Amino acid sequence: MPAVFSNRSLYLRPCMNSTHLQTSVIIIGAGPAGAGTSFFLSKYGIPHIVIDKAIFPRDKVCGDACSGKTALVINRANPDWLSEILADPADYLPSWGIKFVAPNGKPLDIPFSPNRTPQTKAPGFTVTRLHFDNFLFSKMASPRCTIFQNAIVTNITKTPGNITVTMGHAGATYSITAPLIIGADGDKSMVRKQFVGDNENSRTNAIGLRGYYTGITGMHPENFIELHFLPEVLPGYLWIFPLPNGMANAGVGILSDVVRKKKINLREQMLNAIKNNPQIAPRFANATLTDKIQGWGLPLAMHRQPISGDQFMLTGDAACLIDPFSGEGIGNALYSGMLAAAAAKEALEQNIFTAPFLKTAYDDVVYKRLGDEFKISATLQRLCKYPWLFNFVVNKACKSSSLRNTISSMFTDMDLREQLSKPSFYFKILFNK
């Protein structure tokens, strides 16, 4: 009988030293990537075990901005969940646009939905990860899903046909077997290390710091998220993202090799901009930092790389799927989880778990859906090295409503966004074509 049709994860036998469980899919990590995978495995009726080392609610260093892709996956998993989010203004703040501030200090407001009607739902929202990840975690509960939190994975082994995970939990040892494992265990993924074998420095292409503040002034009335391309942090940026209840998430993100080469102290740089930058400092004059500033890596999708192999798939940060320009990773983690669940269903139905099968069923699908977006964003990311180009586009856009509308449409239209990476786009702006 194919594993997909079996019932809940099977409790097999308590041995003297460990309890043995068997299931169809093991997921390591219960963040957005793990939750996204679990939602769709449950939809397909596939039993699975999710293991996380943390106890939820748990925090994750992030900018806390969720794009339309996040809403899309949640809506596909269960439309009621999205309605729940949109009806909870105490925890979720709808965002209607983005403010870019060019290196010369010129701001450019780009609404996400320039032609919206009263029925239009906000395309994005902000929410603390402490709250959002706990929301996702609570929605994983299903008869097909067994969850272990506060669990320590001590070993992962692969034998033909079987992955075995050894885990310590609540004073007991478990050995869990399945034909398939999904690494949803974030930037420092042990599944990735085990099966792909690379070291984390080569993957972590950017570093970000975030702090929570109250009392920042000058926010956009429609909760636009703000990206400030300050000359001192290029090719990265400083962000200010409004949150519910007068809170805001402020931080900086920059390429790791720039930090290394220029020996940048990112924390100092962030605090320096907040204290001294003529545009930023007045807005923080009465602001209070409510928590310590924390940092984490952003594994960027700068180029295609294998994200599966014999009996395993990687999702979210473990698969390096963060957008290289915007830093968006939550939506891509959920989205890749959704696609990994579909690939797992196919693999279980056909009882094939080989690298070539999973490459076609998973890698090719992920890169078909997200690959163009990544390529364009990687090009835009490289263009940030040229502040004059940024200044030029923003100056022109401030004067031209049709250019502002074009940039606005780029958030939803990939063909339009691709123009940004072509010299002809700038040529047309230059000559007002």
Ligand SMILES: Cc1cc2nc3c(=O)[nH]c(=O)nc-3n(C[C@H](O)[C@H](O)[C@H](O)COP(=O)(O)OP(=O)(O)OC[C@H]3O[C@@H](n4cnc5c(N)ncnc54)[C@H](O)[C@@H]3O)c2cc1C
């Ligand atoms: C500073 C910063 C700002 C960011 N801002 C944004 C933003 O505004 N918007 C956006 O969309 N993205 C943003 N990102 C990216 C986003 O945070 C990640 O892309 C996203 O969290 C990826 O989700 P994930 O589920 O893959 O990994 P994670 O959210 O990291 O979840 C991984 C889970 O795996 C668990 N785990 C790890 N190792 C093990 C183990 N060995 N055993 C068991 N469990 C394990 C962890 O406890 C965790 O729960 C930002 C990132 C950073 C660093």
